[in-house]
Amino acid sequence: MLRFCDINLHKLSMHVDGLFGNNDGYGEYGLGLDKKYCEEKGLQLVSYLNGKASQTEMLRLVFNQGLDLMDKGKLDETNEDLYDFIITQVSQSKPL
Structure with missing residues (x-):
């Protein structure tokens, strides 16, 4: 990467x-x-994430929600672009 x-x-x-x-x-x-x-x-x-910032917590929450959707087989074309964006954000981030 x-x-x-x-x-x-x-x-x-x-x-x-x-x-x-x-x-x-x-x-x-x-x-x-x-x-x-x-x-x-x-x-x-690269984005630097502060572990105490509300944005970092929000990113963690939506990332985990996407994983739950995948586990339940509910990740489809209507939300795939959104989750691709979240994955990209996480992959281009680094702890502060």
């Missing part, structure tokens, strides 16, 4: 390698792109 983070280039090595070079970063490579270019092309930054 690719994530687009708003990281200043001078701080990129810390995020790639991890703090103090202890290999707990994002991976071996980092790619710098112009923020305005990314915005114009419709790229979305």
Whole structure:
């Protein structure tokens, strides 16, 4: 999975390698792109979720409701796009 983070280039090595070079970063490579270019092309930054925020709780609730619909075989074409959106939000999110 690719994530687009708003990281200043001078701080990129810390995020790639991890703090103090202890290999707990994002991976071996980092790619710098112009923020305005990314915005114009419709790229979305990763969302950071605060575990104490009401929005995070709401996302958790609707995600679980979607899972319940799937378990009951009630996920159909009328609500599939909505649940696809929720899955995308969760997949592009990271704990704060």
